[in-house]
Amino acid sequence: DAMVIQNPRYQVTQFGKPVTLSCSQTLNHNVMYWYQQKSSQAPKLLFHYYDKDFNNEADTPDNFQSRRPNTSFCFLDIRSPGLGDAAMYLCATSRNDGDAEQYFGPGTRLTVT
Amino acid sequence: DQQVKQNSPSLSVQEGRISILNCDYTNSMFDYFLWYKKYPAEGPTFLISISSIKDKNEDGRFTVFLNKSAKHLSLHIVPSQPGDSAVYFCAARNDYKLSFGAGTTVTVRA
Numbered sequence: 001d002a003m004v005i006q007n008p009r010y011q012v013t014q015f016g017k018p019v020t021l022s023c024s025q026t027l028n029h030n031v032m033y034w035y036q037q038k039s040s041q042a043p044k045l046l047f048h049y050y051d052k053d054f055n056n057e058a059d060t061p062d063n064f065q066s067r068r069p070n071t072s073f074c075f076l077d078i079r080s081p082g083l084g085d086a087a088m089y090l091c092a093t094s095r096n097d098g099d100a101e102q103y104f105g106p107g108t109r110l111t112v113t
Numbered sequence: 114d115q116q117v118k119q120n121s122p123s124l125s126v127q128e129g130r131i132s133i134l135n136c137d138y139t140n141s142m143f144d145y146f147l148w149y150k151k152y153p154a155e156g157p158t159f160l161i162s163i164s165s166i167k168d169k170n171e172d173g174r175f176t177v178f179l180n181k182s183a184k185h186l187s188l189h190i191v192p193s194q195p196g197d198s199a200v201y202f203c204a205a206r207n208d209y210k211l212s213f214g215a216g217t218t219v220t221v222r223a
Contacts, residue, residue, distance in 0.1 A: 004156065031209075040122070042115065042213040043157075043202070055209070090156060100145045100206045104156030 003027070004105035006091050012111045013081050021076040021108045023091030031097050032074040034066060035090040037107070043090055049074060050097040078110075086112045116140045117205050119214035127222050132190040134217050136203030139184065143205035143212075146179060148188045151200040151216070160201070161188070193221045 004025045013019040023032065031050050035043040047056045049068045063085070065077040078085055088109050092102040118137045126132045134148075144165045149157035163170040163177045163186075170177050176189045186205075190197055198221045203214040 040215060042117065042215045044213075045210055048209070050209075057210075092156075098206075098209045100147055100162060100204075100211065101159045102211065104149075104158070106154060106156045 004091055004093055004103050006089075006105035006108050008108060009106065010109050010111070012113060013078075014113055015083065016080045019078050019081055019110065021078075021089050021091075021110070023074045023076070023105055024072050025091075025093045025103075025105075026072070027093055027095075027103060028071060029093035029095050029103070030071075031094045031099070032068060033092040033094070033102065034064075034074070034076050035092065037088040037090060039087075046076070081110070081112045083112050086110055115215075116143075117203055117212045117214045119203055119217050121217050122215070123218045123220070125220045125222060126193050128195060129192045132188075132193045132197065132219055132221070134188040134190075134201050134203070134219070136186040136188075136214055137184060138186065138205050138212075140205070140207060140212070141184070142207045145206040146177070146186050147204045147206070147211070148175075148177060149202040149204060149213075151202065157202055190219075193219075195221050195223060197221050 033048040034046045037043040046060045067075045088107045090107045091105040094102045147162040148160040150160045151157040178187045200216045204211045
């Protein structure tokens with residue numbers, strides 16, 4: 001089935017140790033998004049790619065970076081994770097920029113020790 | 114600054130009865146509103162949406178109402194079924210961006 005896949009589902013990293021989360025999609029959608037969701041809070045958009053164009057949200061910390069090497073894959077890099085970065089990270093896609101309906105992966109739960 | 118708020122973190126309803134979920138927003142530039150449903154260990158999935166030029170949209174057991182003057186959105190599920198037990202997120206679009214509420218956990222009791 002066409003879908004959005006996130007690996008790993010659970011990731012434990014040490015304080016300050018770089019970590020990469022990955023997302024792939026078989027929907028052939030142009031747009032890929034990364035959200036951060038902390039416990040009992042709303043998902044918060046970090047950045048998104050429209051094709052190869054990267055769009056960073058103004059309040060996304062510099063510690064968070066992203067790469068999209070091709071249409072199917074998108075990576076979230078956290079350069080120096082802090083305890084406050086522990087969260088669920090959700091990847092989503094949409095066919096085109098501005099499409100309201102987004103398709104979400106199951107998320108990666110990041111723990112920082 | 115939370116532009117979309119779901120003030121009820123949880124809702125318990127008996128099977129067969131109506132579930133009403135509420136959502137308030139502050140940004141008058143939102144032009145499209147959506148509800149997403151999330152089961153444990155899965156990502157949110159799209160449920161139903163409404164354009165800002167409408168006040169009601171119905172899809173089977175699900176109806177979304179929009180009151181623009183009050184900046185209020187609601188989702189009605191009738192009749193509620195056990196499979197409706199999930200977290201429901203309200204979302205609103207401005208330009209390319211969706212802003213989400215924190216979610217309401219619905220539990221349908223047998």
